[in-house]
């Protein structure tokens with residue numbers, strides 16, 4: 001295995017130093033570290049962060065390899081600075097058995113670009129009727145700890161309670177897509193002034209907030225861990241604040257797109273802006289940003305949701321919801337939070353790693369730690385071009401926007417997956 005000397009890097013924004021990487025670890029730090037034979041990576045002006053961890057990624061394999069594969073999604077992740085992603089279960093077939101989660105896990109290992117940690121479905125076929133084989137997925141080679149019917153809500157409160165109780169035995173988590181289906185029938189976008197103006201059926205904030213309120217009470221009642229996917233409203237933040245004050249074991253994520261974009265985008269009728277939960281109002285965006293900074297929302301997760309052209313370049317009403325996000329997440333967060341490196345490391349690496357139990361991730365690149373980190377050029381600005389992407393899909397809502405920051409290199413256990421801004425494989 002080769003060794004690397006990362007020269008002049010600012011670890012989490014600190015004064016420039018050199019990092020020596022050998023045998024999968026950061027072995028030395030300091031100015032002018034002697035490193036005979038090491039490959040030199042010039043990192044003047046670059047900031048090192050612990051490798052990013054995404055708790056919510058759709059990789060589409062098995063079943064929709066035309067939209068994304070484990071390999072192409074892994075490459076997009078590495079280019080975005082990620083070293084681990086959690087793969088959502090809404091594939092075809094659904095990841096509701098040990099066999100499917102092991103297949104995804106194995107494909108991730110073969111691609112070797114990021115650690116792919118499969119999420120298992122809560123219910124068989126995501127149908128919301130019977131619990132899937134949670135125990136078998138937990139004890140499989142994929143070692144599943146997070147379960148989610150994402151794309152669908154576990155709407156039945158009795159089933160949700162049983163799922164929470166079941167996973168408690170192995171400290172598992174239920175990650176809920178909070179959407180009361182009776183309140184979102186036919187919904188196309190956020191219910192509000194813009195939906196009224198456009199004549200599109202609305203997805204009211206209360207459809208999300210009612211499920212979160214119910215679930216934090218259920219989690220408190222049974223003493224289990226709940227994670228709330230893609231929180232999108234100011235009201236949800238208040239429910240979470242209340243639950244956290246009571247000591248409920250709940251964590252929550254926000255997506256980059258809900259931190260940056262609003263429902264005004266729907267006025268273009270461009271389905272690239274159709275997503276679940278929908279883009280909300282500027283007041284919601286402000287509340288989500290504040291909640292992320294103060295920790296009521298624990299992490300940023302991409303909800304990278306690649307879709308094939310035919311599922312997106314059609315009428316709004318027929319388009320599938322979802323947008324890609326792995327390659328732009330850090331730039332959006334930099335734009336929203338500014339260069340608060342310790343906060344960014346918390347929200348995008350340390351805390352998601354801790355929630356998911358990915359013990360090899362979320363460590364600052366200091367001597368003795370795994371060499372699993374990413375190097376960012378904060379001074380770079382780029383115009384987002386959806387065609388410049390490792391993803392198979394092009395449903396990028398940031399096209400034409402100028403965003404700060406560029407990932408220059410990513411290392412996974414001492415091996416570069418990205419160098420000079422390009423994927424190594």
Ligand SMILES: NC(=O)N[C@@H](CC(=O)O)C(=O)O
Pocket residue numbers: 058090150151152177274275276277303305306320321322323
């Ligand atoms: N976010 C989306 O709009 N779509 C996701 C499912 C989901 O995250 O709910 C997808 O799988 O495409």
Ligand SMILES: [Zn+2]
Pocket residue numbers: 150151152177229230276277
């Ligand atoms: Zn979802």
Ligand SMILES: [Zn+2]
Pocket residue numbers: 056058088150151303305
């Ligand atoms: Zn999702």
